Amino acid sequence: xxxxxxxxxxxxxxxxxxxxxxxxxxxxxxxxxERFGFKEIRIPTFEDTGLFVRSVGDTTDVVQKEMYxxxxxxxxxxxxxxxxxxxxxxxxxxxxxxxxGFPQKLYYVLSCFRHEKPQAGRLREFHQFGCEMIGxxxxxxxxxxxxxxxxxxxxTGLKNIELNINSIGCPKCRAEYHxxxxxxxxQYKDKLCSTCQExxxxxxxxLLDCKSEEDKAIxxxxxxxxxxxxxxxxxxxxxxxxxxxxMGIDYKVNPRIVRGLDYYTRTVFEFITTDIGAQGTICGGxxxxxxxxxxxxxxxxxxxxxxxxxxxxxxxQKQSCEFMEPKTCDIYIAAMxxxxxxxxxxIISRFRSEGYFVExxxxxxxxxxxxxxxxxxxxxxxxxxGDNELDSGSAKVKNMKTGxxxxxxxxxxxxxxxxxxxxxxxxxxxxxxxxxxxxxxGEND
RNA sequence: GUGGGUAUAGCGUAGUUGGUUAACGCGUCAGUUUGUGGCACUGAAGACCGUGGGUUCGAAUCCCACUAUCCACCCCA
Numbered sequence: 255x256x257x258x259x260x261x262x263x264x265x266x267x268x269x270x271x272x273x274x275x276x277x278x279x280x281x282x283x284x285x286x287x288e289r290f291g292f293k294e295i296r297i298p299t300f301e302d303t304g305l306f307v308r309s310v311g312d313t314t315d316v317v318q319k320e321m322y323x324x325x326x327x328x329x330x331x332x333x334x335x336x337x338x339x340x341x342x343x344x345x346x347x348x349x350x351x352x353x354x355g356f357p358q359k360l361y362y363v364l365s366c367f368r369h370e371k372p373q374a375g376r377l378r379e380f381h382q383f384g385c386e387m388i389g390x391x392x393x394x395x396x397x398x399x400x401x402x403x404x405x406x407x408x409x410t411g412l413k414n415i416e417l418n419i420n421s422i423g424c425p426k427c428r429a430e431y432h433x434x435x436x437x438x439x440x441q442y443k444d445k446l447c448s449t450c451q452e453x454x455x456x457x458x459x460x461l462l463d464c465k466s467e468e469d470k471a472i473x474x475x476x477x478x479x480x481x482x483x484x485x486x487x488x489x490x491x492x493x494x495x496x497x498x499x500x501m502g503i504d505y506k507v508n509p510r511i512v513r514g515l516d517y518y519t520r521t522v523f524e525f526i527t528t529d530i531g532a533q534g535t536i537c538g539g540x541x542x543x544x545x546x547x548x549x550x551x552x553x554x555x556x557x558x559x560x561x562x563x564x565x566x567x568x569x570x571q572k573q574s575c576e577f578m579e580p581k582t583c584d585i586y587i588a589a590m591x592x593x594x595x596x597x598x599x600x601i602i603s604r605f606r607s608e609g610y611f612v613e614x615x616x617x618x619x620x621x622x623x624x625x626x627x628x629x630x631x632x633x634x635x636x637x638x639x640g641d642n643e644l645d646s647g648s649a650k651v652k653n654m655k656t657g658x659x660x661x662x663x664x665x666x667x668x669x670x671x672x673x674x675x676x677x678x679x680x681x682x683x684x685x686x687x688x689x690x691x692x693x694x695x696g697e698n699d
Numbered sequence: 700g701u702g703g704g705u706a707u708a709g710c711g712u713a714g715u716u717g718g719u720u721a722a723c724g725c726g727u728c729a730g731u732u733u734g735u736g737g738c739a740c741u742g743a744a745g746a747c748c749g750u751g752g753g754u755u756c757g758a759a760u761c762c763c764a765c766u767a768u769c770c771a772c773c774c775c776a
Binding site for chain 1: 700701728729730734735736737767768769770771772773774775776
């Protein structure tokens with residue numbers, strides 16, 4: 255079969271067979287964020303192009319070659335958000351959230367768009383859980399934000415996720431560092447790979463992250479940013495590490511963590527896995543103290559992170575983590591014969607108006623096939639309805655797990671009878687369903 | 700943007716000295732007598748073998764191009 259229209263490159267369909275995985279991480283993420291006092295914010299899918307140019311940075315790859323920009327009528331152009339921070343900060347400024355007291359803690363789950371060549375863990379439309387904290391300057395805020403990301407990862411059940419942290423300083427100390435880097439690498443200019451020769455001019459910090467073996471060897475002895483931090487930045491980074499230790503969060507200082515978005519200052523961090531191929535950064539973030547002012551807000555320190563939901567799910571699958579199983583129907587009504595089918599409609603309605611999850615035959619299956627179907631969809635109970643039952647005013651309800659059957663009256667007391675027998679069992683399963691996330695978190699500690 | 704791999708039913712696969720109705724597993728549907736699922740058995744539906752050219756008496760199988768997809772570089776979540 256050939257379909258003429260297929261999904262755009264780099265996009266994904268999530269079929270019913272897979273959504274429950276999304277429901278799982280969405281619940282976990284929401285749950286964690288709210289336990290840390292973050293409130294959800296929802297922002298537009300597209301923004302004025304200038305917003306991203308100013309915040310993400312006009313020299314970054316993201317802005318230079320990965321944005322989906324459309325020109326609407328007239329002169330303004332809009333861009334599908336390539337990340338969530340810019341829009342969130344814009345919204346915070348625009349809605350006066352910065353005047354409501356600090357810290358302002360916001361989270362979101364949204365899709366982002368980047369025109370890249372797809373590969374494992376990299377899509378053109380991908381989904382991000384993000385948190386932004388505004389107005390907190392001290393390192394305790396950085397540590398708390400990292401703790402939030404860590405608690406999400408723990409709750410998913412993931413293992414072997416490495417936290418890397420670094421400080422890239424403030425604009426002042428970074429300028430010094432850039433000078434030092436340039437003069438260091440200039441000695442080896444001829445030996446560097448071609449892309450690195452370019453990077454030397456544009457963004458020397460990127461050289462530290464080159465994959466080429468020769469460049470790596472050269473970079474090994476390059477000056478380290480941490481030696482160039484000003485006193486304030488140094489103290490901040492120290493403070494962060496102390497807090498992480500107090501929280502019992504393992505980390506590794508990695509001077510090569512650089513981040514590709516211009517707005518970062520001081521703290522940057524990544525949670526990395528090696529389980530899903532080359533794109534192993536599950537979560538990345540850091541501090542961006544200058545961004546708010548840059549976007550026209552009253553100057554305020556801020557920090558945040560983005561977590562890639564696809565990558566999270568990929569890693570969870572790789573590690574065989576558990577997902578919240580989808581809920582299945584409470585009772586399947588199997589009717590046979592014209593009269594019973596007609597009468598069953600009313601019975602089904604009564605169950606449904608009580609809040610039960612009910613299914614019944616809509617495609618004309620025989621009784622046996624209905625039983626089979628009920629089993630397939632995981633129905634917990636099946637009620638068989640035929641002429642005999644209608645005449646006698648009571649029907650058998652079968653427990654599909656144990657196979658045992660009991661009589662339930664079809665009269666006024668039907669719902670009462672059913673509830674007497676099964677309500678507690680059903681509620682117990684329902685409760686398990688609702689508390690899944692918490693239960694999960696508990697197991698991991 | 701650069702490189703490499705792959706392209707056969709809904710899904711996963713088999714199918715090389717090119718040769719009649721393209722095979723298997725899962726799934727779907729229907730049956731295995733009388734009103735009850737999971738197992739087993741039987742049967743059915745479902746593939747223009749990615750697209751377009753070429754070689755040949757004959758191509759899923761060989762050649763070319765294109766497209767899609769995957770992986771990697773780059774970059775990032």
